[in-house]
Structures are given as structure tokens and as C-alpha cells.
Amino acid sequence: MTGVFSLLPEGWPGLLAAPGDSPSCPAAGGHAPPAAPGRLLELIAAAGLRGRGGAGFPAAVKLRAVRDAPGRPVVVANGEEGEPGSVKDRWLLRHRPHVVLDGLRLAAAVTGAARGYVHLSDAAAERAVRRALAEHPADLDVEVVRTEHTYVAGEETAVVRRIDGGPALPTAKPPRPFESGVGGAPTLVANVETLARIALIHARPDEAADIAGTHLVTLSGAAGAALVEAPAGTHLKVLADLCGHGRAQAVLLGGLFGGLHGAGWRDLPLDHDGLSAAGGALGCGALHFLHPEDCPVAVATEAVTYLAAQSARQCGVCVSGTGALARTLAAVARGEAGDDAAAQLRRWSRQLPGRGACGLLDAAARIVATLLARFPDRVDAHRVDAHRVDAHPAAACRACAVPVPHDGRRFTVRVP
Numbered sequence: 001m002t003g004v005f006s007l008l009p010e011g012w013p014g015l016l017a018a019p020g021d022s023p024s025c026p027a028a029g030g031h032a033p034p035a036a037p038g039r040l041l042e043l044i045a046a047a048g049l050r051g052r053g054g055a056g057f058p059a060a061v062k063l064r065a066v067r068d069a070p071g072r073p074v075v076v077a078n079g080e081e082g083e084p085g086s087v088k089d090r091w092l093l094r095h096r097p098h099v100v101l102d103g104l105r106l107a108a109a110v111t112g113a114a115r116g117y118v119h120l121s122d123a124a125a126e127r128a129v130r131r132a133l134a135e136h137p138a139d140l141d142v143e144v145v146r147t148e149h150t151y152v153a154g155e156e157t158a159v160v161r162r163i164d165g166g167p168a169l170p171t172a173k174p175p176r177p178f179e180s181g182v183g184g185a186p187t188l189v190a191n192v193e194t195l196a197r198i199a200l201i202h203a204r205p206d207e208a209a210d211i212a213g214t215h216l217v218t219l220s221g222a223a224g225a226a227l228v229e230a231p232a233g234t235h236l237k238v239l240a241d242l243c244g245h246g247r248a249q250a251v252l253l254g255g256l257f258g259g260l261h262g263a264g265w266r267d268l269p270l271d272h273d274g275l276s277a278a279g280g281a282l283g284c285g286a287l288h289f290l291h292p293e294d295c296p297v298a299v300a301t302e303a304v305t306y307l308a309a310q311s312a313r314q315c316g317v318c319v320s321g322t323g324a325l326a327r328t329l330a331a332v333a334r335g336e337a338g339d340d341a342a343a344q345l346r347r348w349s350r351q352l353p354g355r356g357a358c359g360l361l362d363a364a365a366r367i368v369a370t371l372l373a374r375f376p377d378r379v380d381a382h383r384v385d386a387h388r389v390d391a392h393p394a395a396a397c398r399a400c401a402v403p404v405p406h407d408g409r410r411f412t413v414r415v416p
């Protein structure tokens with residue numbers, strides 16, 4: 001890990017550069033009681049705060065849906081980040097647990113919940129949260145629920161299932177948790193960064209739009225890794241330069257969810273709409289930069305192989321789909337695929353999205369689609385040429401000559 005950086009202007013309310021986390025953390029308002037929950041909800045809506053777990057859904061819409069559903073709501077701080085390239089949620093729970101708990105109390109006040117949960121897998125984060133809970137006002141009944149650390153354990157229906165005592169696996173939707181969640185109650189499953197930003201908005205309402213537009217991002221790649229807080233719209237080249245990725249040839253966006261981006265990646269803006277317009281996704285804010293010597297085919301193969309290994313194996317289409325994508329891509333990388341492999345991969349990458357119970361299959365399909373669309377020459381360079389007798393094509397690509405690991409180690413970042 002290269003470090004932790006704040007790119008926020010002096011005095012701008014942030015989470016990394018907060019003066020510290022304490023029972024009366026000044027950054028978050030020091031447990032100030034939520035006197036006017038309706039007003040706070042309006043502020044969150046006007047500021048345009050979007051969820052930071054991956055989907056980027058408007059936070060106010062989710063809060064309102066839970067508040068208005070029949071039954072006594074439940075609120076959950078979701079700190080289980082399954083994306084291997086993301087560390088922001090564990091960092092927040094370890095270093096800013098009071099701010100997250102303040103956000104959870106505020107969400108409870110807005111929705112009318114009397115019960116809350118903190119859902120996590122990280123042992124250090126659990127210790128920090130339990131210490132903070134002992135110092136926190138007891139006006140909300142909060143339980144800590146430990147889960148396993150897998151790609152799908154943080155998906156909202158998997159969170160509900162785990163809290164209810166089941167396995168941390170997604171379920172089919174509908175119903176969504178806001179309709180029927182923990183114990184059948186309407187449930188808000190909110191990412192811990194989302195909750196921390198709600199706490200900041202409550203503490204500094206005049207700066208709500210700036211707070212809602214600020215992102216925690218995890219950067220990784222061969223040159224190093226960093227946790228950064230930056231305003232929306234920051235160009236990716238600014239982020240890349242922070243930790244030596246200025247020469248990167250491409251970036252994998254959104255953890256593993258936003259696909260590969262080659263030429264032009266430097267001018268992409270750090271925000272949901274800008275990245276969506278470019279055919280990507282911000283997801284949980286994890287960016288993996290590809291060094292000039294990385295092979296995009298090798299990177300895509302490792303990512304899809306990891307996703308196939310992480311499939312919860314509940315949906316037939318996911319088991320067969322991610323498996324087929326991974327096997328075919330690995331054959332391409334090794335130079336063992338036939339002429340029709342690229343066409344087959346292209347067909348699957350169009351047919352598979354939206355067919356699993358969670359986003360894992362979509363992530364795998366998007367990586368394949370963007371590899372084929374943006375790096376056709378690199379894919380073609382691995383193609384078996386039946387008329388070629390002089391050399392094995394993949395021998396020219398050293399990155400693809402090594403066996404593909406299943407554990408996503410290339411993307412894994414240590415929590416700073």
C-alpha cells in the first residue's frame with residue numbers, strides 16, 4: 001500500500017482527513033441527535049447522495065422506500081466488501097467507526113427503525129466497532145454480525161440471509177430487502193461509506209452537495225496501491241499519478257464490475273454518470289491500473305477466473321456461464337483457442353448479463369465484452385493460426401504463459 005491521500009480542498013469535509021474518530025467526532029457532528037429526520041432526508045435527496053456499495057442507487061430513494069414500507073424497519077451498516085481491490089469499507093470501520101455508527105443512527109431516525117446491525121467480516125474492524133459501540137449512545141439497539149469474506153457476501157440479499165442465520169448467499173429478487181428483509185421487516189442495507197456521508201451531511205448541511213459528490217477510491221496495480229478521497233469529476237489521470245500509474249495502458253473499473261478501459265482512460269471523470277456514459281461503472285470505487293507490460297488478456301482471464309471461482313453456484317446460468325467464459329478466455333490466453341472463440345465469447349457476453357440473482361455474472365460478461373471491444377488486436381495476437389507452424393502464438397506473451405490463479409491475487413489490496 002503506497003498510502004492514504006486526500007485530494008479534497010482545505011476545509012472540505014472528508015473522511016480520510018477527519019481530525020480523528022472519537023465518541024464526539026467533530027467531523028460527524030459528535031452524535032448530535034437527529035432532531036428533524038424529515039429535513040435530513042430532504043437534504044440527502046437534494047444533495048444527490050448515491051450508495052457507495054456498488055450499484056450507486058440514490059440513497060434518499062432507498063431510505064424513503066424503507067420508511068414507507070409496512071412494518072417496523074431494520075437498518076444495516078454493510079461493511080463486507082467482497083471486491084478484492086477495495087479496502088475503503090474496512091478502513092472506515094477500523095478508523096472511523098463512530099462516524100459510521102452515527103450514520104446508522106441517523107438512518108434509523110429517518111426510517112423509524114429501532115434495531116440496527118453492523119455486518120462485516122474483518123476481525124480488526126469488528127474490534128473497532130465493538131469498542132465504539134461501548135462508547136456510543138444506547139438509543140439504537142445494534143448487533144454486530146460477522147460473515148464470511150467472499151465476493152457475494154456483501155450483496156444486499158446475502159446480507160439479509162446471513163443476519164437471519166443463513167448462508168451469506170444472494171436470493172432471487174423480488175422481494176428486495178426494503179420490502180421484506182431481516183426477519184421479514186423492511187430493511188435498509190446501506191454501505192458503510194454511504195452512512196458515513198449521511199453523518200457528514202447531518203453535521204455540515206451547508207456542504208451537503210460537496211459531501212455527496214466526494215468518493216473514497218482504492219487504487220491498485222503493479223506500481224502500488226492507495227486509498228484516496230477525491231471530489232467527483234477528478235480525472236483518472238490525477239488519481240493514477242498519485243501512486244505511479246501514470247504510464248498505465250488501461251484501467252479496470254469498479255472493482256471487477258466496470259470493465260476494461262484502454263485509450264482515453266486518463267480523461268475519464270470520477271463519477272457514476274461520466275463512467276456510465278463511457279460504457280463503464282464506478283461500482284465500489286476500486287480502480288486497477290494495467291502496467292504497460294501487463295497483458296489485457298491475462299488480466300481479464302485472471303479476473304473472470306476469480307469470478308467463476310467465487311460464483312455462489314446457486315443459479316445454473318451463472319455456474320455454466322462464468323465457467324464457460326473463464327475456460328474459453330483461459331484457452332485464448334494460452335493460445336489454444338480456435339478461430340470461433342472470440343465470436344463465442346462475444347455472444348455470451350451479450351446473452352448473460354441480467355440472468356443471475358446477483359451482479360457477479362454481469363461483471364464477468366462486462367470484462368469479456370470490453371476486452372473484445374477495446375483490445376481486439378491483443379486478443380487476436382493470442383489466436384491459434386492453423387497455418388502457422390513456426391511458433392505457439394502465446395509464447396510471444398509472457399504474461400499469459402503462467403497458470404492463471406483463481407484467488408484474484410493481482411487485484412487484492414491490503415488495508416492500510
Ligand code: SF4
Nearest residue numbers: 312314315318356358
Ligand atoms: S449469479 Fe452466480 S454468484 Fe450470483 S447468486 Fe447466482 S450463482 Fe450466486
